[in-house]
Amino acid sequence: MKGFGQYMIFLGTLVVRRESFKTYYKLIIEESVQIGVKSVALVALVATFIGAVTTVQTAYNMVSPLIPKYIIAQVVREMVVLELAPTIMAIIFAGKVGSSMAGGLGTMRITEQIDALEVMGINSASYLVLPKIVASLIMYPLLVIVAGFCAILGGYLVGSIAGIISPTDFIYGLRFYFDSYAITFALIKALAFAFLISSISSFKGYYTQGGALEVGISTTAAVTSSIMAVLIADYLLAQLLYVR
């Protein structure tokens, strides 16, 4: 609970005593490249496989000849858009981006780089962390869109190559009873997860004390705490946003 209070105070310090807009603009671009461009290959690869596996699994479980084939594609679509793309990718995002944020900030702390910024009169929390959060809010939803696209493509390909479902049926299933609210919902989730992962990981890294060992501990804590927060938020958002 003490940690939670500290986290809230930390979020407060991010928005007071900021640097000029131009400074942030440059930092946000740098962070976006770091966060987005360098994660896109991993996200695409994982998403494609998850989509393919989901398709095979769904087909395997639909044993009744009374269920039309295109239902497989519909099920895959729902799973990918609502859960696999935003949530599973969040876990990958926490592992790749969250850990590097915590490790980077932790190292800056123990090597006194953060003190060096403070001596120059810079609000180091805001200068270092705000760009990471903003860049995550921009890049993570885009990564989720890429992931959703790749996962469905993976399903489509494996469906036709393995002869599980024909391309025509797959496309028909994708469009069957499609409600675009699912996409909105996925993007809301993406924004929430991006904020949680980037802010929690930065928080853990920024307050590292000690040496190299502690940086490792902070990094691990950043990943586990972010994932816990994502899963809890996933549940709460599902409760909140399904009631329409």
Added chain:
Amino acid sequence: MIKIKNISKSFTGKIVLEGISGEFDKGKTNLIIGSSGTGKSVLLKCIVGLITPDEGNVFYDLRNFTEADKEIKAEIRREIGMLFQGGALFDSKNVEKNVMFPLDILTTMPYEQKIERVNFCLQRVGLENVNKKMPSEISGGMKKRVGIARAIVNNPNYLFCDEPNSGLDPQTSILIDDLIGEITHEFNITTVVVTHDMNSVMGIGEKIMFLYKGHKLWEGSSQEIMHSGVKELDDFVFSNKVMQNLKERL
């Protein structure tokens, strides 16, 4: 000149500094010495404002830094340069960008003027043709030099160094110490150096403050340090063999 008055600081009940007062002179290398864990770094951080003391005030040429408002604090900060123990170079920036960073943040100089100043400072600390190297690609001694260049790039009135030669070989240590001494005289800076190294004390110490378990026990020059009559200081000064021999011969 920097004046500190009655500085005290505790961490969760543990007293680290108690009632420290003193003066650091302009154009001199002022040393804060003492064994590890006596609160030297904490005192230095109180002086530069990285830690807020529980009690006491710090004056930069009569300006009260501890109780100053935002504008005065920012003004004083622009006049401070600091060299950290490991150099504290930003590892995502190359040497040139590291040294230029204070100018980017604190001034509105055009790029040409900034790069000229950066090259002058790098040359002054004896570094050439390393502008584009990353901190991970240079040696410990070079990192310290880059750290010094970054600390002096904005023409500071006050220079702070925390253990400038920790982790360096004896020869490089002397070079770094000498560099700090020369720069202090050349640009008439108020320099405060924290150290536990007797070589630095004898080499560049002009005004010395001895801390022992959070208290100031002695103050004086490097000539006087051998005859202080303070037992704790004698234990510190003559802990090393060379100094012991020297004492026996005196």
